[in-house]
Structures are given as structure tokens and as C-alpha cells.
Amino acid sequence: MTDATFAVTQSKVEQFTRQYLESLGCSIDDRGQEWAVAVPEDANTTIEPGEFTLVRSADEEELDEDERFLHPESTFFQELVEEAADRAPIGSMTLTADDVDIRIPEWITESDAEVGDTSFTPYYDRTALTVLFRVSIETVSEYQTQLLRAISLDIRSKEPVPEITNEYLERTDMGGGDLHERTDELSEERLHDLLTTASEEVQEQVQPDIDEIHDDASRAADVELEDYRRLQEQRISELEEEIARLGDRITELRDTLQQTDAEADRMDVLRRRKQCKEEHDELQAKVQNLRRQREAGFPEKQQEIRNRHALDVTIEPMSLALLDYEKGELEITIRQGRSERTFLVAYGSGVGVTEAVECEICGHELSSENSALLENGDIFGEGCCGMHG
Amino acid sequence: MADYDLVGVEVTHEDPDPLLKRSEEKESGEHLHTVQALRLEAGQPDSELRSLKKLDDESVKLLEHQVDAAYRALFEMDGKALLADEVGLGKTIEVGMILKEMHYRATDDSVLVLTPAQLAKQWQGELLEKFGLDFVCNYDDEFDGFDSHDHIIASIDTAKSDRYRETVLERDWNVLVLDEAHYVKNEETDRYDLIDALTYDYAFFLTATPIQNELTDLYNIISLLRPGLFGSRDAFHHYFVNNSQETLVNREELQDRLNRVMIRNKRAETDIDFTERNIDTRTFETTCEERQLYEAVSDYVRGAYSEDQGQKLVLMLLQKEVVSSPAALEQTIEKRLHEQSELTHADELESILDLIENIETVTKQDRLLDIVEEAREHVEMGRVIVFTQFRATQREILDRLATEGYTTHAFHGGHSSQEKEGIVANFEEEGGVLVSTDAMSEGRNLQFCNIMVNYDLPWNPMKVEQRIGRIHRIGQKREVYVFNMALENTIEEYVLDRLYHKIDLFQQTVGELSAILTRLEDSSTSFEDEIFERLVEADSEITLENDFDAMAVDLQEQQDLAEKLEEFNNGVFEGFDLGASDD
Numbered sequence: 001m002t003d004a005t006f007a008v009t010q011s012k013v014e015q016f017t018r019q020y021l022e023s024l025g026c027s028i029d030d031r032g033q034e035w036a037v038a039v040p041e042d043a044n045t046t047i048e049p050g051e052f053t054l055v056r057s058a059d060e061e062e063l064d065e066d067e068r069f070l071h072p073e074s075t076f077f078q079e080l081v082e083e084a085a086d087r088a089p090i091g092s093m094t095l096t097a098d099d100v101d102i103r104i105p106e107w108i109t110e111s112d113a114e115v116g117d118t119s120f121t122p123y124y125d126r127t128a129l130t131v132l133f134r135v136s137i138e139t140v141s142e143y144q145t146q147l148l149r150a151i152s153l154d155i156r157s158k159e160p161v162p163e164i165t166n167e168y169l170e171r172t173d174m175g176g177g178d179l180h181e182r183t184d185e186l187s188e189e190r191l192h193d194l195l196t197t198a199s200e201e202v203q204e205q206v207q208p209d210i211d212e213i214h215d216d217a218s219r220a221a222d223v224e225l226e227d228y229r230r231l232q233e234q235r236i237s238e239l240e241e242e243i244a245r246l247g248d249r250i251t252e253l254r255d256t257l258q259q260t261d262a263e264a265d266r267m268d269v270l271r272r273r274k275q276c277k278e279e280h281d282e283l284q285a286k287v288q289n290l291r292r293q294r295e296a297g298f299p300e301k302q303q304e305i306r307n308r309h310a311l312d313v314t315i316e317p318m319s320l321a322l323l324d325y326e327k328g329e330l331e332i333t334i335r336q337g338r339s340e341r342t343f344l345v346a347y348g349s350g351v352g353v354t355e356a357v358e359c360e361i362c363g364h365e366l367s368s369e370n371s372a373l374l375e376n377g378d379i380f381g382e383g384c385c386g387m388h389g
Numbered sequence: 390m391a392d393y394d395l396v397g398v399e400v401t402h403e404d405p406d407p408l409l410k411r412s413e414e415k416e417s418g419e420h421l422h423t424v425q426a427l428r429l430e431a432g433q434p435d436s437e438l439r440s441l442k443k444l445d446d447e448s449v450k451l452l453e454h455q456v457d458a459a460y461r462a463l464f465e466m467d468g469k470a471l472l473a474d475e476v477g478l479g480k481t482i483e484v485g486m487i488l489k490e491m492h493y494r495a496t497d498d499s500v501l502v503l504t505p506a507q508l509a510k511q512w513q514g515e516l517l518e519k520f521g522l523d524f525v526c527n528y529d530d531e532f533d534g535f536d537s538h539d540h541i542i543a544s545i546d547t548a549k550s551d552r553y554r555e556t557v558l559e560r561d562w563n564v565l566v567l568d569e570a571h572y573v574k575n576e577e578t579d580r581y582d583l584i585d586a587l588t589y590d591y592a593f594f595l596t597a598t599p600i601q602n603e604l605t606d607l608y609n610i611i612s613l614l615r616p617g618l619f620g621s622r623d624a625f626h627h628y629f630v631n632n633s634q635e636t637l638v639n640r641e642e643l644q645d646r647l648n649r650v651m652i653r654n655k656r657a658e659t660d661i662d663f664t665e666r667n668i669d670t671r672t673f674e675t676t677c678e679e680r681q682l683y684e685a686v687s688d689y690v691r692g693a694y695s696e697d698q699g700q701k702l703v704l705m706l707l708q709k710e711v712v713s714s715p716a717a718l719e720q721t722i723e724k725r726l727h728e729q730s731e732l733t734h735a736d737e738l739e740s741i742l743d744l745i746e747n748i749e750t751v752t753k754q755d756r757l758l759d760i761v762e763e764a765r766e767h768v769e770m771g772r773v774i775v776f777t778q779f780r781a782t783q784r785e786i787l788d789r790l791a792t793e794g795y796t797t798h799a800f801h802g803g804h805s806s807q808e809k810e811g812i813v814a815n816f817e818e819e820g821g822v823l824v825s826t827d828a829m830s831e832g833r834n835l836q837f838c839n840i841m842v843n844y845d846l847p848w849n850p851m852k853v854e855q856r857i858g859r860i861h862r863i864g865q866k867r868e869v870y871v872f873n874m875a876l877e878n879t880i881e882e883y884v885l886d887r888l889y890h891k892i893d894l895f896q897q898t899v900g901e902l903s904a905i906l907t908r909l910e911d912s913s914t915s916f917e918d919e920i921f922e923r924l925v926e927a928d929s930e931i932t933l934e935n936d937f938d939a940m941a942v943d944l945q946e947q948q949d950l951a952e953k954l955e956e957f958n959n960g961v962f963e964g965f966d967l968g969a970s971d972d
Contacts, residue, residue: 010467013429147431310396311398317403
């Protein structure tokens with residue numbers, strides 16, 4: 001699974017806009033900082049037919065009625081991208097030996113050995129499904145995170161084929177465009193099944209991103225809960241103060257009552273004492289409730305805060321492509337000094353060498369870190385047996 | 390494991406059916422546009438300087454035109470730009486910002502910054518202190534060649550030398566930064582050849598004066614960055630330069646093309662505004678004992694250097710220390726006597742120690758009290774920063790000030806960075822006098838103080854300006870007062886009077902100074918060496934005066950040239966709008 005996003009620069013924006021407009025049949029007259037664009041009547045687009053000018057600048061100067069800005073944030077570009085993104089989400093291509101350069105494994109490219117002849121013999125065809133998934137992670141305390149991830153699965157084994165993803169992303173980069181469409185289709189059911197597997201695979205692989213945000217969100221919830229706890233503590237001590245004040249007042253009233261003789265005055269004091277007592281009891285009940293909640297850890301509030309901070313992760317397939325590739329054997333000759341060796345390895349077009357090659361002395365796998373040395377026709381690892389001979 | 394409970398996570402796998410239903414007829418190439426559009430949509434937040442929020446506000450204050458230049462260079466010019474702001478607008482900061490952003494995006498696996506020799510260490514310091522970017526400099530002991538480090542600052546002449554050229558060219562650099570890019574104006578030089586042969590993905594060239602002699606200089610520099618932008622040399626000449634070689638023609642089209650690769654902010658259009666800087670240089674008569682000591686040390690230095698030039702550094706040190714404080718001098722001499730038992734002229738050194746013993750009054754210390762007392766009476770919390778080059782001098786000053794009842798703070802390279810922060814905070818809070826060595830880092834925010842004293846003077850003009858820059862920077866709201874202290878008829882007075890005042894050093898910005906100093910680059914000796922050589926080689930006072938005057942004339946000429954060049958460039962680009970967008 002690979003990050004499929006582009007770093008959006010002005011030049012990428014211009015490159016895409018030009019290619020897309022031209023594919024719609026529009027003509028562009030480049031006048032330096034401005035492009036004069038003509039849109040034909042029958043163009044299959046939401047852009048109005050006729051002529052307008054694209055200004056390649058982000059300066060917020062006044063525009064004439066027939067002028068539009070062209071930069072990464074401009075409305076025109078946003079609308080253009082939105083239209084194109086929805087146009088043909090399903091595609092296909094072939095990666096046969098004729099279309100793809102031979103990929104020499106790193107244990108050779110990183111070595112001092114020279115590559116002589118190479119020849120690939122395809123034995124059977126394979127197909128991979130490459131999907132772009134939009135992963136959106138939402139929570140209240142963070143900006144929404146949106147990722148675009150590409151993943152390829154071999155349709156027969158359902159195993160990920162990362163090399164195919166790389167090839168696909170390379171071919172769909174700006175300046176790409178060498179897509180050879182394939183013909184046969186897969187049943188919707190089969191595609192549905194593969195997409196489900198791919199979606200799960202994406203979830204697994206995007207898990208570290210989710211975990212990071214999850215952690216931050218949990219911390220944010222915890223801080224909020226802590227704030228709430230502090231607030232309630234404060235509330236409890238305020239109530240306690242208020243209760244004590246009312247207690248004192250009740251005692252005062254009791255004393256007053258004892259010193260009051262007149263009936264009417266006594267009634268008034270009694271009324272006031274009753275009022276105070278009611279208020280006192282009411283606050284007592286409140287504070288007891290709060291204390292109970294505190295002891296239990298404010299379960300309701302906790303639940304409410306945690307629910308609000310919970311993460312919503314959505315994984316949505318945005319496009320898919322079927323890629324045919326070939327598997328077979330690669331015959332490759334390497335030379336170093338006066339030594340030369342020709343050997344066969346399992347190979348896939350667009351995938352590269354698919355079998356591990358080992359040091360002929362100690363059996364360690366050859367890799368970019370343990371690149372090949374060739375001596376007297378033997379291939380061995382520079383890292384594991386470099387001092388040999 | 391987190392010490393808090395985790396919130397819930399709900400994962401929804403959207404139903405793929407709506408996508409599968411979209412298998413309608415499509416034209417070849419449409420899927421490509423869809424995928425590209427999806428990738429562009431997802432990548433949109435990328436066109437912003439994400440590392441901005443990672444910067445420490447205390448270390449660097451970014452100005453709008455600098456952020457804008459960094460943005461344009463990275464995103465609109467695809468990482469190949471000529472940063473040609475007028476002098477003093479912070480081109481180094483713009484590059485720092487660019488490199489920080491590239492570091493943030495992990496596109497800076499290998500970075501080579503080429504500068505004039507005199508500026509290499511300053512670049513290293515600024516990138517580290519302001520942006521937290523760690524570079525190795527070719528003058529560092531740990532520098533092991535251009536193939537051994539991934540982030541290197543080097544003098545361009547070291548890079549092109551026979552010793553290193555091959556390794557420099559062997560690598561594929563991610564980023565090349567070329568300071569004072571007018572160095573490569575001439576295509577028939579080794580420097581041009583080097584840059585032309587270098588392999589890199591991104592390049593940022595800096596100069597305030599892209600045009601040095603003739604308008605084709607501009608063609609050469611820009612063609613290195615963007616080959617083909619101006620077509621052939623002849624075509625550029627015919628189309629954009631008038632016959633007299635003095636003005637550019639077809640200006641609109643030229644501006645359009647330059648706009649794709651060159652950024653030039655003008656001072657008048659930025660919001661840079663410095664308060665006034667007042668300089669008060671005070672020279673003091675020495676006591677008889679101090680005079681005797683100065684003469685004895687100067688004689689010793691002259692004699693020892695004529696016998697063995699290999700000990701230049703230590704002799705230079707003694708000559709600087711004698712005008713700083715007897716304590717600093719004493720420490721170095723004792724160390725020398727102690728460490729080298731077979732030292733020639735040991736007796737001379739011993740007698741210098743005796744002369745130090747004789748000193749009862751240290752004139753500078755007494756006079757410093759006048760300044761700090763004035764400050765205590767007139768300035769908020771009496772805050773003054775006193776700079777000295779030597780720890781021993783620093784200790785003496787601190788003792789004396791404390792005895793006199795002043796609140797004091799010491800700042801030197803031996804403190805941890807946390808301690809340093811604490812010291813600056815205490816100084817702000819308690820006021821009084823901060824006595825600092827030149828270890829005070831650039832990034833420290835000391836605008837709350839507006840008085841500084843140069844207790845002794847570095848022989849390197851850049852260092853003097855860096856000291857002043859600690860308090861006289863963007864954000865300083867009050868007038869700044871700089872006091873220079875010097876003893877009469879000493880090397881210090883020569884350096885001050887004949888050199889620093891001649892080029893009006895104390896009123897120059899770092900940018901203006903580098904423009905002057907880098908013009909001296911072709912002479913192989915450093916500014917400090919030049920001062921020292923003149924001092925030890927003069928056989929009489931008259932010769933010494935004449936020698937210093939001659940050096941001042943050279944400096945003055947370079948300053949005039951630098952000014953003229955700037956004016957000329959301003960004239961050429963007059964009316965060109967290559968700066969930041971102002972809204």
C-alpha cells in the first residue's frame with residue numbers, strides 16, 4: 001500500500017489542466033502569464049462552451065468576466081479536478097514485457113557487477129487489481145485527516161503486489177499517459193469480493209495512522225474529562241462552603257428565636273429558618289450526588305466525552321484498475337572483471353524478480369545491503385562472504 | 390502504553406457497489422485523468438509551508454516577504470530559484486525556510502550549501518540556531534570530505550579545489566544552495582564550471598546583485614538554473630539587451646520569464662523597520678602600568694612572530710587579551726609557561742607576569758561603571774549587556790560589578806541550553822547587567838534590552854555586527870545604544886578608528902557587511918590575519934598608521950563598489966515586479 005497523493009505545485013496544476021482541457025477538445029493559446037482557452041460546443045464537460053482566459057497567478061487582483069485564476073486553490077481548478085475525478089474511475093492496462101523495462105534486482109544494481117544480456121520469457125498471464133482508497137479519519141479534536149492509498153492484489157491469490165502499485169502510480173504520474181487498455185472484464189461479484197479484501201488490507205496498513213490519531217483523540221478526551229473533574233471539585237467545595245454558610249445561618253436563627261418573644265417576629269424567624277433548612281437540604285443532596293458521581297468517576301460524563309471524541313474512519317474505494325502482467329523467467333548475464341555468469345530467475349513484468357537468490361557460499365539471501373560479487377563464476381554476497389578468496 | 394483510556398473507533402468500509410456500477414463506456418485516457426485528479430485532490434494541502442508551525446518563534450521571526458519567497462521558490466518555481474532580494478532583507482532566512490520545509494518533507498537527503506569562505510561558519514550557525522538544521526562545515530574538524538556527510542556547508546573554492554572537485558561532482562545532490570551567486574557570472578571560470586557540472590534536483594541561488602559588470606551576467610546565472618529559459622546567449626543579447634549594454638529592453642517579456650525563476654523583494658515594499666542605532670565610542674588614557682604592559686606584550690608578540698610564525702594564533706590571542714584585561718592575559722601566559730617547559734623567551738613572559746602584578750587600577754573596569762551607572766539611572770531596570778571575548782575578563786567584570794552592588798548575570802558557552810534560557814529570563818525579570826561572551830547565540834531574543842557595551846572588540850567585523858544584532862533586530866521598539874570601549878594608542882583604537890568607523894561598521898546590517906567583506910574574498914588572508922600582520926610587521930608607528938589607512942581605503946573602495954553595484958542593479962530592475970504578492 002502506497003501513498004498516492006501528489007505534492008501539488010503550480011507546475012503540476014498547469015500540466016494537468018492543459019492535458020485535461022486538450023483531452024476535452026479545447027484549444028489553448030499560451031500567452032505567458034495567461035492562457036486563452038477555447039471550449040468547443042460539443043465538449044463533454046460542465047465548462048461553458050466559448051472562450052475564456054486562465055490567469056496563471058495567485059494574485060488577488062480584479063478579474064474580468066471572462067477570466068479565471070489557475071492555481072492550486074483556485075475555484076476553476078478545484079471544479080476541474082472534481083469533474084475529472086468522477087469521470088472514469090474504472091480502468092485497465094497491460095504490463096507486458098513489451099511495455100515495461102526489465103527490472104534488475106537491487107543486489108545487482110548495488111554491486112560492481114555489470115549487466116550483460118537480459119531476456120524475459122513469459123510463461124503465463126496474471127492480473128492484478130489496483131485500487132485507490134480514500135481513507136478519512138475524523139474526530140472532534142483534530143482536523144479531518146484524509147489519505148489516498150493505493151493497493152494492488154493479485155486477483156487469483158489475493159496477495160498484495162506492491163511492485164504493481166508502484167508501476168501503476170508511476171504510469172499515472174504527471175507526464176504519464178502510456179496506458180494500453182485491456183479488454184476482458186471481471187464479474188462484478190468477483191470485483192466486489194476483491195475490493196472487500198483490499199479494503200481490509202488497507203485498514204490494516206493504515207492502522208499506524210489511525211493509532212496515532214486515536215491516541216491524540218484519547219488524550220484530548222482525557223484532558224476534557226480532567227477539566228470536567230476539576231470543575232466538579234470546585235463546584236463541590238463551593239457547595240460545601242454554601243452549606244456551611246447556611247448551617248451558620250440556621251444556628252444564628254435558632255439563637256435569634258430563643259431571644260425573640262413577640263409571636264409575629266418568632267413566626268418570621270421560623271419561616272426564615274425553614275427556608276434556610278430547605279435550601280441547606282437541597283444543597284446537601286446536590287453535593288452528595290456529586291460526591292457519589294466523583295467516586296464512580298463521573299461515568300455518564302465520561303461516556304458522553306468519549307463518545308464525542310470517538311474516531312470515525314471511512315475507507316472508500318475511489319478508482320480501480322485491472323492490470324495484466326506476465327510471469328515467467330528472466331535470463332540475465334552479469335560480468336565482473338573476467339568472470340561472467342548467466343542464470344535464470346523467476347520474474348514478472350512490472351513486478352521484477354520474484355525469487356530470492358542466495359549467496360553460493362553461505363546461503364545468505366542477496367539484497368541491496370548484501371549485493372553480489374562474482375568470482376570464478378560464483379555469485380556470493382559482498383556483505384556475508386566479501387572477504388572470500 | 391498510554392495512561393489514559395482510549396476512545397472508541399468505528400471503521401466503515403464503504404460499499405464498493407456504486408463504484409462498480411460505473412463501468413460505462415469510456416474513452417482512452419480518461420481513467421488516467423481521473424486517477425491524476427484524485428491524486429491532486431488528495432494532495433491539495435501540500436502546497437503550503439507545513440514546517441512553518443514547527444519553527445520556534447523565539448529563534449526566528451519570519452517576515453511576510455520571506456515566507457512568500459520560500460513558498461514561491463518551492464511551489465511555483467519547482468525548487469529552482471534565484472533569490473535576488475535587495476541587501477538586508479534576509480535571503481538566508483528564505484533559504485533556511487526552504488531547507489526546513491524540504492527537511493520536513495524528507496526531500497533533503499543530500500544538501501550542499503556553497504558560500505564565500507568568510508560566511509560559511511555564519512551560515513552554519515544560522516541554520517542551526519534559527520531552523521534547527523545541522524550542517525557540517527568544511528572548516529569543522531569532523532569534516533571528512535564531500536562523500537562523507539549529507540548536509541554540507543562549504544566554501545565554493547574548497548569545493549572546486551583539485552582535492553575535492555571529483556567527490557563533489559560524483560554525487561547526485563538533492564539540493565544545491567549557492568550564496569553570492571554572482572560568483573558564477575563568468576562562464577570562463579572554474580567556479581562556473583563547477584556549478585555547471587554539478588548534479589542536483591533543486592537549486593537556490595542567492596545574490597542581491599545578479600548583474601556585476603554586464604547584463605549577460607544575468608543570462609549566465611539564470612542559464613545555470615534553468616537552461617533554455619532565455620534561449621541562446623546571442624538570442625538573449627539581441628532580444629533583451631540594448632546596443633549600449635546598459636539597459637534591458639523588451640522588458641515585459643523579460644519580466645514574464647524572470648518571474649518564473651527570480652524573486653526580488655525591494656526594501657521599500659517590505660515592512661522592515663529598524664529603530665535608530667546610537668554609537669558612542671569612548672577611548673581612555675591608560676595608566677603608566679597598563680601602558681608598560683601593553684608595550685611589553687606588543688614587543689614580545691612582534692619578536693616571537695618574527696622568529697616563529699607557526700605560533701600566530703596564540704600571539705594574536707595575547708595581543709587581543711592585553712587590551713581586554715590583565716586577568717585574561719595572565720591566564721594565557723601562565724598556561725603557556727606551565728604547558729611548555731622548554732619555551733624560548735620564557736623569561737620575557739615571566740617579566741610580563743610581573744608587570745601584570747603591578748597593575749592596581751584597571752581603567753576599562755572603572756570606566757565601565759560610568760556606563761552602567763548611567764543606565765541604572767535612566768533605563769528601565771538598568772539593563773545593559775556587556776560583551777567580552779574572554780572568560781577571564783568576564784569573571785573580573787562580574788566580580789567588580791557585584792562588589793559595587795549591581796545585579797549581575799553571566800552568560801557563556803559552558804552553560805547548558807536550559808541554563809542559558811534561565812539566565813536570559815532572569816536578566817529580563819531582575820534587570821541589571823548581563824556580561825556575556827560571544828557564545829550568546831544568534832537566536833536569543835534580547836529585544837527587551839537596548840543598551841550594549843563592547844568591552845573589547847573582535848577583529849572580525851561580522852562578529853561585531855552579530856553582537857549588535859542580538860538587541861538591534863526586528864521587534865526592538867526603542868532606540869539602541871552601543872558603547873565601544875578602547876584604550877588610547879592601542880591596536881584597539883586603530884581597529885576602531887581607522888577601520889570600523891571608516892566603513893561606518895556600526896551602522897551596517899549583516900547583509901551590507903557581507904557584500905563588502907565577500908568582495909575581499911579573493912585575498913587569501915582573513916580580516917583578522919590582515920590586522921595582525923600589519924601590527925607585527927610595522928617597524929614604526931607611522932608605518933602602522935599608514936598600513937591601517939591603506940586597509941581602510943581598500944575597505945572603503947569595496948564599500949563604494951558594493952553600493953554602486955546595488956544601485957546599478959536596482960536601476961536595471963526598476964519597474965520590474967518580481968517580489969512577493971502584497972496582498
